[in-house]
Amino acid sequence: MLKNKHKILFTSMITLALLATFIIAKIHDNIHGVIEYVIFGLFYILLGKNVLKNAFLDFTHGKFMRESFLMTIATVGAIVIHLYSEALAVLIFYRIGIYFEDRATAKSRNTILALVSVRADSANVFRNGDIQKVDIKEVQTDEIVYIYPFEKIPLDSVIIEGETWLDTKALTGESLPKTVTVGDEILAGMINGESTIKVRVVRVYEKSSIAKILVLVEESQNRKAKMEKFISRFAGVYTPIVVGIAALMMIVPPLIYGSEVFTEWFRRALTLLVISCPCAFVVGIPLTYFSSIGRASKLGIIVKGGVFFDFLSKVDTVVFDKTGTLTKGQFMIKSIVNNSSLSDDDFLKYTAHAEAQSQHPIAKSIVAYYEDKFTKVNNNIITDYKDIGGRGVITKIDSYDVLVGGDNLMRQNNIDIPKDADKNLNVLVAIQGKFAGGFLIDDSVKDDTDEAIRMLTKMNIKTAILSGDKKDRVESFAKEHNIDIAVGECLPEDKVARLESIIKTSKASVFVGDGINDAPSLARADIGIAMGSLGSDAAVENADVVIMDDKPSKVATIIKLSKKTNAVVWQNILLAFIVKFVAIVLGFLGITTIWMAIFADTGVTILVVLNAIRILYPIGEKRDDKHLDKDDKISGACNCENH
Numbered sequence: 001m002l003k004n005k006h007k008i009l010f011t012s013m014i015t016l017a018l019l020a021t022f023i024i025a026k027i028h029d030n031i032h033g034v035i036e037y038v039i040f041g042l043f044y045i046l047l048g049k050n051v052l053k054n055a056f057l058d059f060t061h062g063k064f065m066r067e068s069f070l071m072t073i074a075t076v077g078a079i080v081i082h083l084y085s086e087a088l089a090v091l092i093f094y095r096i097g098i099y100f101e102d103r104a105t106a107k108s109r110n111t112i113l114a115l116v117s118v119r120a121d122s123a124n125v126f127r128n129g130d131i132q133k134v135d136i137k138e139v140q141t142d143e144i145v146y147i148y149p150f151e152k153i154p155l156d157s158v159i160i161e162g163e164t165w166l167d168t169k170a171l172t173g174e175s176l177p178k179t180v181t182v183g184d185e186i187l188a189g190m191i192n193g194e195s196t197i198k199v200r201v202v203r204v205y206e207k208s209s210i211a212k213i214l215v216l217v218e219e220s221q222n223r224k225a226k227m228e229k230f231i232s233r234f235a236g237v238y239t240p241i242v243v244g245i246a247a248l249m250m251i252v253p254p255l256i257y258g259s260e261v262f263t264e265w266f267r268r269a270l271t272l273l274v275i276s277c278p279c280a281f282v283v284g285i286p287l288t289y290f291s292s293i294g295r296a297s298k299l300g301i302i303v304k305g306g307v308f309f310d311f312l313s314k315v316d317t318v319v320f321d322k323t324g325t326l327t328k329g330q331f332m333i334k335s336i337v338n339n340s341s342l343s344d345d346d347f348l349k350y351t352a353h354a355e356a357q358s359q360h361p362i363a364k365s366i367v368a369y370y371e372d373k374f375t376k377v378n379n380n381i382i383t384d385y386k387d388i389g390g391r392g393v394i395t396k397i398d399s400y401d402v403l404v405g406g407d408n409l410m411r412q413n414n415i416d417i418p419k420d421a422d423k424n425l426n427v428l429v430a431i432q433g434k435f436a437g438g439f440l441i442d443d444s445v446k447d448d449t450d451e452a453i454r455m456l457t458k459m460n461i462k463t464a465i466l467s468g469d470k471k472d473r474v475e476s477f478a479k480e481h482n483i484d485i486a487v488g489e490c491l492p493e494d495k496v497a498r499l500e501s502i503i504k505t506s507k508a509s510v511f512v513g514d515g516i517n518d519a520p521s522l523a524r525a526d527i528g529i530a531m532g533s534l535g536s537d538a539a540v541e542n543a544d545v546v547i548m549d550d551k552p553s554k555v556a557t558i559i560k561l562s563k564k565t566n567a568v569v570w571q572n573i574l575l576a577f578i579v580k581f582v583a584i585v586l587g588f589l590g591i592t593t594i595w596m597a598i599f600a601d602t603g604v605t606i607l608v609v610l611n612a613i614r615i616l617y618p619i620g621e622k623r624d625d626k627h628l629d630k631d632d633k634i635s636g637a638c639n640c641e642n643h
Contacts, residue, residue: 005332005501020159023140027252033336038300039089043088044075044088044091046074047088047091048072051072051075051091052072053208054344055072057303057583065181065252067133068218072200072271073243074208074248075091089090093542094314096592103324108360118225118605119632120136120151120152120153120154120188121135121136121152122136122154123134123136123139123145123155124145124146124147124148125139125144126142126143126145126146131146132511134154135186135206136154136205137206137321139154139155139201139205140201140202140204141202141203141204142200142201142545143200143201144160144198144199144200144201144204145157145198145200145201146196146199147192147196147197147198147199147415148192148193148196149192149193149194149195149196150191150192151191151192152188152189152190152191152194153186153187153188153189153191153192154188155203155204155205155208156185156186156187156188156201156203156207156208157185157186157200157201158183158184158185158186158198158200158455159180159181159182159183159184159186159197159198160182160196160198160199160200161182161198162181162182162195162196162197162198163179163180163181163182163195163197164179164180164181164192164193164194164195164196164197165178165179165180165193165194166178166180166186166190166191166192166193167190167193168190168333168549169189170213171409172250177193178190182233185202186199187208188205188208188211198635200367205211211352211538212378213309217251219391234487236597242272242273242276243273245272246270246272246273246276247268247269249265249268249272249420249588250262250265250266250269253265257393264590268587268590269589270599271587271596271597272584272587272588273478274597274601275562275580275583275587275597275600275601276580276584276599276601276625281402281565281573281576282439282606283605283609284572284573284576284605284608284609284611285569285572285573287609287612288565288568288569288572288611288612288615289565289569291308291612291613291615291616292306292309292561292562292565292615293305294506294616294618295561295615296558296561298555298616299552299554299558299561300545300547300549300551300554301545301546301548301557301558302532302545302546302548303544303545303558304543304544304546305544306544308544308545308562309561309562309565309566310525310562310566311508311526311527311562312508312510312527312545312546312558312559312562312563312596313559313562313563313565313566314458314459314507314508315508315509315510315526315527315559315562316462316505316506316507316508316509317461317462317463317464317502317506317508317509317510318456318461318462318463318464318509318510318512318555318559319463319464319465319466319499319502319509319510319511319512319520319521319525320463320464320465320466320512320513320552321465321466321467321511321512321513321514321521322360322465322466322467322469322474322477322497323362323443323467323469323514324361324513324516324531324550325467325512325514325531325552326446326449326452326465326481326513326552327443327444327445327446327449327476327511328444328445328446330365330442330443330444331362331364331365331441331442331443332363332365332441332444333365333366333369333439333440333441333443334440334442335440336348336437336438336439336440336542337425337434337437337438337439338436338437339418339436339441340430340431340434340437342349342436345374347429347431347436347437348366348369348370348373348374348403348430349370349374349397350397350398350400350429351366351370351379351402351404351429351439352366352367352369352370352371352377353377353381353382353395353397353402354382354393354395354397354402354404354429355367355393355404356377356379356382356389357379357382357385357387358387358395359524361392361443362426362427362441363404365441366427366439366441374462379395379508381398382395383394383395383396383397384396387609390404391405391406391408391409391412391491392405392406392409394405394409394413400431400432401431401432401433402429402430402431403415403429403430403431404427404428404429404430405427405428406426406428406489407421407428407490409428409482410428410435411428413430413433415434416428416434416435416437417435418435421435421438424440425437426438426439426440426469426470426473427437427440427441429440446550446551446552447483448552448553449473449481449483450481450550451553452551452552452553452555452556453481453482453483453554454482455557456480456555456556456559459556459559459560461483461556461559462484462485462506463483463485464483464484464485464486464487464502464624465477465478465483465484465485465486465487466487466490466494466495466498466499466521466642467486467487467488467490468488468489468490468491469488469489470488471487471489472488473488473610474486474487474488474489475488485502491588492521493519493520495518495520495521496520496521496524499511499521499524499525503524503525504546506526507524508526508527509526509527510525510526510527510528510529510555510559511525511527511528511529512528512529512530512531512552512555513529513530513531514529514530514550515533518530519541519542520542521540522542522543523542527544527545528542528543528544528545529544529545529546529547529555529558530542530545530546530547531545531546531547531550532546532548532550545558561615564615565615566593568614568615569613571611572608572611575604575607575608575611576604579604580600580601580604583597583600
């Protein structure tokens, strides 16, 4: 990239210097006729070879109504009527424009594809009594891997020996190092600190966090926003119309006023062609979305396409799941009530075995508590297991009929529960057809949940929570955290139904979730946002946006970024349209010169490119999501020749 930069600048400066020399010489009549064509022809080929090549390729593919075609007609025509300096100036400034565009696109693309560089190629796997370097795609689940200081984490794993700190910035956007120890899960793409750790692989490469990110990034570049699609269609209609008008300008006035006005109207037509190049539109708009996708990835947010920025900029309602979304999903048993004739240990044993096959975080917390206190569950004593979606489980443990779930499951199976038992306990247990007791299990709230709600409220966005937890607990949670709407005791289908009613009264709605049971709601909402670190594969696949560090405050961040993206898109459209419209009118009247036309084309293109990449580099930012509303720094550049 640096080599191309110097090459373009060197070529442009030398050409400008020589051009100035020949212009002076021309003024003094030192060169004439064929020599003029030869000298300026050489410079024309030097500067315009790519334009001519693209125009020829477009023509052979039947797509000649593009900017390269317009540039070729305009510059060749200028040479025909001896406007050599103007013809070369068009190409010089076009090359300068390309330089800025190349830089902008490279920076945007590198920001997104930098994720690829955090992927490790191999892992230090302990096999056959020795440590072997193995390709990450060949490492299997449960294999033991050694990760040395400052190495990349090769695969999603759990630490089984050692403690260290991790650099998670490339994966989650979080600048602060994260301390981890035995039992903690670490994700592929993070960078180990200064200690060697021994880990057990929990997911093969194809299912790892970094593999999912790379797939999402690849998809994001192929989903165009409505405005991008409109601009593409617009350019396809706009260019032939401009060429047609230019042709009429060259033909009609000479037919009316005589051949003596041909040169003047021919010059006006060439000016129109230069002014009308749709470069500012076809470059500036897609680059704005591209920059926004890159900016989001820097913040640990993967947006699956520019189209979702359009929806997010209009959002007026955000609906959250509770467990694992606004809370950490790390449940702890606060109290155990045993009303059965069994010992406390046996009561815990039967409950833990009943929950052993459930993927619900609360069930996992009961199993973890049992295994930490006693031993691993014995799947051989579990029979007739039945998962009642969203309600609980029914199974048989050592010939005992065991039900574990909420009050709805108890009542459906004619289990009498004490008054207010469901208010004091959130997991109820029945053994042999009788109420046996239950558990009070609580989840800790994420550190930035209150900040997330505050940020959304400040933007006049209504917040709601749909949860499978008890109604009174959900309402209490919503009141404590200033959430506008709270609905508890929701099964997956209930969440979708409630979401449907919210969608009907909203301009655009967002659903934020993390679990398998959230997948239908994520798919149904105008925009689905999944928590990517701890979220299920189903949630990530059905979501439109993935937050890699599971921070709910990033919901407000991506909405802010979308509003900024929308504003920049319209700024670029209006800037390009107004300048070109004024220049076209003046050009038609014969007031605009070729030099003014150059500014109306290449100059405006450079301005919209610089405006688009402001999104990548906010001024005074500490590289986190709290500063998106600050002023932006102009930097960077794309490749118009490839559009």
